[in-house]
Amino acid sequence: MKLLLLSNSSAPGRGYLDHAREVIAGHLAGVRELLFVPYALADHDGYTAKVAAFMDGLGVRVRGVHTAGDPRALVSGAQAVFIGGGNSFRLLKSLQERGLVTAIAQRVREDGVPYMGSSAGTNMACPTLRTTNDMPIVQPASFDALGLVPFQINPHYLDPDPASAHMGETREERLTQFLEENDVPVLGLREGTWLRRTGEALELGGVASGARLFTAGAEPVEYAPGADLSRLLTATARFDHRTA
Amino acid sequence: MKLLLLSNSSAPGRGYLDHAREVIAGHLAGVRELLFVPYALADHDGYTAKVAAFMDGLGVRVRGVHTAGDPRALVSGAQAVFIGGGNSFRLLKSLQERGLVTAIAQRVREDGVPYMGSSAGTNMACPTLRTTNDMPIVQPASFDALGLVPFQINPHYLDPDPASAHMGETREERLTQFLEENDVPVLGLREGTWLRRTGEALELGGVASGARLFTAGAEPVEYAPGADLSRLLTATARFDHRTA
Numbered sequence: 001m002k003l004l005l006l007s008n009s010s011a012p013g014r015g016y017l018d019h020a021r022e023v024i025a026g027h028l029a030g031v032r033e034l035l036f037v038p039y040a041l042a043d044h045d046g047y048t049a050k051v052a053a054f055m056d057g058l059g060v061r062v063r064g065v066h067t068a069g070d071p072r073a074l075v076s077g078a079q080a081v082f083i084g085g086g087n088s089f090r091l092l093k094s095l096q097e098r099g100l101v102t103a104i105a106q107r108v109r110e111d112g113v114p115y116m117g118s119s120a121g122t123n124m125a126c127p128t129l130r131t132t133n134d135m136p137i138v139q140p141a142s143f144d145a146l147g148l149v150p151f152q153i154n155p156h157y158l159d160p161d162p163a164s165a166h167m168g169e170t171r172e173e174r175l176t177q178f179l180e181e182n183d184v185p186v187l188g189l190r191e192g193t194w195l196r197r198t199g200e201a202l203e204l205g206g207v208a209s210g211a212r213l214f215t216a217g218a219e220p221v222e223y224a225p226g227a228d229l230s231r232l233l234t235a236t237a238r239f240d241h242r243t244a
Numbered sequence: 245m246k247l248l249l250l251s252n253s254s255a256p257g258r259g260y261l262d263h264a265r266e267v268i269a270g271h272l273a274g275v276r277e278l279l280f281v282p283y284a285l286a287d288h289d290g291y292t293a294k295v296a297a298f299m300d301g302l303g304v305r306v307r308g309v310h311t312a313g314d315p316r317a318l319v320s321g322a323q324a325v326f327i328g329g330g331n332s333f334r335l336l337k338s339l340q341e342r343g344l345v346t347a348i349a350q351r352v353r354e355d356g357v358p359y360m361g362s363s364a365g366t367n368m369a370c371p372t373l374r375t376t377n378d379m380p381i382v383q384p385a386s387f388d389a390l391g392l393v394p395f396q397i398n399p400h401y402l403d404p405d406p407a408s409a410h411m412g413e414t415r416e417e418r419l420t421q422f423l424e425e426n427d428v429p430v431l432g433l434r435e436g437t438w439l440r441r442t443g444e445a446l447e448l449g450g451v452a453s454g455a456r457l458f459t460a461g462a463e464p465v466e467y468a469p470g471a472d473l474s475r476l477l478t479a480t481a482r483f484d485h486r487t488a
Contacts, residue, residue: 012409042424042486087421119412130381133412136374137422138484139387143380156412165256166435168363168377168400177331178381180286240382242286 001108002027003148003197005125006118007155007189007206009085017054017118019192023205025058027114027196028080033061035078037104039094040086040120047084065100075103078113085119085155088132092124093140105146115148119155122189126152127237131178131186133171149197151235152178157188157212172220179216183238188212193225202229245353246271247392247441249369250362251399251433251450253329261298261362263436267449269302271358271440272324277305279322281348283338284330284364291328309344319347322357329363329399332376336368337384349390359392363399366433370396371481375422375430377415393441395479396422401432401456416464423460427482432456437469446473 004027011019028034034055038047048064055062065071075081081104083091095101108115117125123132125148129140133156160170169177175186189195193206204211204227213221213232223229248271255263272278278299282291292308299306309315319325325348327335339345352359361369367376369392373384377400404414413421419430433439437450448455448471457465457476467473 008412042421087418090421090425128383130379130383132380135418135422136376136380136387137418137425138374139372143383158412166400166402168252168402174331174379174381177286177334178379181334181381 001148001197001199002112002114003108003125003195004114004116005122005149005153005189005195005197006116007122007157007193008191009118011192015054016050020194020206021058023194023196024116027116028058028060031060031080031114033063033078034080034082035065035074036062037065037081037083037091037095037100037121039066040084040088040091047086051082051084071098071100072103075100075107078107080114080116081108082116083118083121083124085121087137088120088123088129088134089136089138089140091120092129092143092145093138095124096141101144101146105148108146108148122153122155125149127184128152128239130182130239131175149195149202149233150237151185151187151232152182152237153195154186154188157190159190172214175214179214181240181242183216183241185232185235186214187229187232188214195229197233200230200233202233203227204229245392245441245443246356246358247352247369247439248358248360249366249393249397249433249439249441250360251366251401251437252435253362255436259298260294264438264450265302267438267440268360271360272302272304275304275324275358277307277322278324278326279309279318280306281309281325281327281335281339281344281365283310284328284332284335291330295326295328315342315344316347319344319351322351324358324360325352326360327362327365327368329365331381332364332367332373332378333380333382333384335364336373336387336389337382339368340385345388345390349392352390352392366397366399366439369393371428372396372483374426374483375419393439393446393477394481395429395431395476396426396481397439398430398432401434403434416458419458423458425484425486427460427485429476429479430458431473431476432458439473441477444474444477446477447471448473
């Protein structure tokens with residue numbers, strides 16, 4: 001399996017995906033046409049054009065999955081798949097309604113087609129939607145996602161701000177609540193970082209701030225870019241363990 | 245119907261619920277025992293004790309709904325109901341599994357029992373969970389909530405921070421995404437504010453920053469404490485209008 005899972009698509013002062021240009025070029029080496037999944041945003045054509053403009057610089061053509069009557073046929077023939085960010089509930093519901101959850105997962109898992117996700121597209125690679133930061137603006141039939149890794153990822157991971165007067169939960173508090181209900185590791189990917197999976201190897205990349213791993217019953221652990229996280233690929237996920 | 249819907253339960257430098265002491269006292273006037281619903285947090289006993297300590301100062305006894313074999317029986321006999329904040333997905337799932345969504349809504353709607361909510365408990369008073377800020381740590385059977393008001397509320401409403409380098413969506417962007425999919429007004433209740441419904445009258449209360457109303461196809465509108473929002477009680481909610 002070949003995965004590139006980005007925390008986010010934009011870095012301050014940089015163009016769309018520009019902060020990850022090099023790793024994207026490596027991930028898509030040899031790919032002439034990329035199948036893009038724009039369902040996380042409302043404007044599918046506009047979103048696809050934005051991705052096409054970036055990919056043009058890498059010599060990769062882009063086709064939007066929404067442009068076909070049968071999107072599953074496009075998935076069957078895809079050389080590589082990219083699911084973009086936006087609202088992950090809208091995204092998952094759209095994938096479910098079109099039969100694309102299984103179709104894309106099979107193509108990546110069984111045929112080795114490279115998968116790339118950013119933000120909500122990275123959430124999709126997890127077993128479930130349960131560690132998204134997004135608002136549940138629509139109701140998917142289920143929270144089950146593609147399951148290309150056996151653990152959960154929290155994109156845009158944000159450290160607590162001691163200066164904030166906001167009384168809502170911090171991200172760490174939210175993930176602690178997740179671990180009260182689920183015995184499943186969660187990797188908080190700070191902005192500017194990504195994960196690369198090649199077969200049974202998993203490596204952290206990107207900016208120095210790296211990632212923070214949350215596990216039930218243990219203190220969180222920090223990882224720096226270059227860290228080998230392959231052992232997460234053998235993690236056992238027990239959802240709803242408190243009520244199970 | 246008598247509703248008191250608080251944006252949040254704690255203000256900086258104040259004790260639990262202390263910022264709303266006066267309005268809570270008015271809302272619960274004549275109530276000797278309050279039924280508390282602690283399911284949004286994992287520690288039901290600890291949470292109930294915290295509420296009891298505050299209510300003791302108002303001369304109101306507190307019983308946790310989790311202390312009965314049949315929680316619905318407690319709802320039938322309740323003089324007033326308070327649903328506390330925490331994770332709204334966990335809360336809604338717990339209410340659904342115990343048949344409490346309908347039981348509490350009926351008691352409030354038909355018997356005029358005062359309902360109070362804070363944060364996730366305020367989300368529960370809306371038609372659906374769709375404008376919560378919480379992480380979907382567990383999967384409820386449905387996003388449908390108590391529907392004690394016909395519009396959506398976003399508690400802990402937070403204005404965009406121009407100084408932030410965080411590339412995730414702002415709250416306003418999230419609510420704009422909600423309005424792309426649903427033609428339903430959303431009231432963003434800033435921290436320290438609340439809504440009071442008495443019959444067909446709805447009034448905003450609390451701190452000067454007030455609330456911000458988001459409606460599909462219109463610019464957001466600001467409201468200050470004391471504003472009469474009764475017309476929101478006749479709002480028509482059209483969920484999933486884009487795909488309907």
